[in-house]
Amino acid sequence: SGIDTLVLDEADRMCDMGFLPDIKRILKSLPVKKQTLFFSATMPEDIAQLTHNILKNPVIVRAESDAPAKTxxxxxxxxxxxxxxxxxxxxxxxxxxxxxxxxxxxxxxxxxxxxxxxxxxxxxxxxxxxxxxxxxxxxxxxxxxxxxxxxxxxxxxxxxxxxxxxxxxxxxxxxxxxxxxxxxxxxxxxxxxxxxxxxxxxxxxxxxxxxxxxxxxxxxxxRRVNDFDYGNFDPEKPPVSGSGSTGPAFAARRRPAAPSRSMMFRPGRR
Incomplete structure (x- = not known):
């Protein structure tokens, strides 16, 4: 009952390691009225859902842009x-x-x-x-x-x-x-x-x-690595849609959509 601030760092990492159920149990045992701060390098769906469920009017602060550093x-x-x-x-x-x-x-x-x-x-x-x-x-x-x-x-x-x-x-x-x-x-x-x-x-x-x-x-x-034996493979040739894996170009394959960009949370009280 004496806790007035909760700081959860590396929130996405904790989810990756399977600690989400433990986080939820801890949250249930804490006072409703408290300051909560979440810090996360990425924003997976389970973290987004958790913040939606337990935070009231959170303030979202982006720590960095979507793209990597220009350097x-x-x-x-x-x-x-x-x-x-x-x-x-x-x-x-x-x-x-x-x-x-x-x-x-x-x-x-x-x-x-x-x-x-x-x-x-x-x-x-x-x-x-x-x-x-x-x-x-x-x-x-x-x-x-x-x-x-x-x-x-x-x-x-x-x-x-x-x-x-x-x-x-x-x-x-x-x-x-x-x-x-x-x-x-x-x-x-x-x-x-x-x-x-x-x-x-x-x-x-x-x-x-x-x-x-x-x-x-x-x-x-x-790029190609100098003096490396690629056989019949050409690493600098752009991929051509529909080409097979035995040819010199890659065939594009569909991957799952990536989650939204990382965010840092500075939520309000609840």
Missing amino acids: VSHALFPVPDGLRKKLLFSLISETPSGRMLIFTRTKYRARSLAADLGKAGHKVAEMQGNLSQNRRQAALAGFKRGKFDILVATDIAARGIDVSEITHVINYDMPDTIDAYTHRIGRTGRALQTGEAFTIMTEEDEGLVKKIERILGKPIER
């Missing part, structure tokens, strides 16, 4: 899925030295990719949900200090990473939504510094790429 350059590296890892290693080899953050879609892939990079002689750490909090903190601290040049992470584990020296973000796996892409890319190009965002792209990613290009307001350059 970040974007490039796509199309490749057949079977050559994805080989292309990543070649891309890293030809990329100027700097702090690099690599995103994967799953915890298993983050772990195995970090292990392979370590065996190849790279100073690398991983950050994924199966690690203890202490190990994740140690990985991030080492990355900040320069002990590691590469950090391989999943979306959820990478929330809150703030390392100004990150020069490159590489999407080893394409994210599921435009929001997730923007959040990943936001790890570089901070405080008006320049950064580069590289995305390794396979056939199934073409639909989401088109949506990202609409947000950016221009096509994303398709």
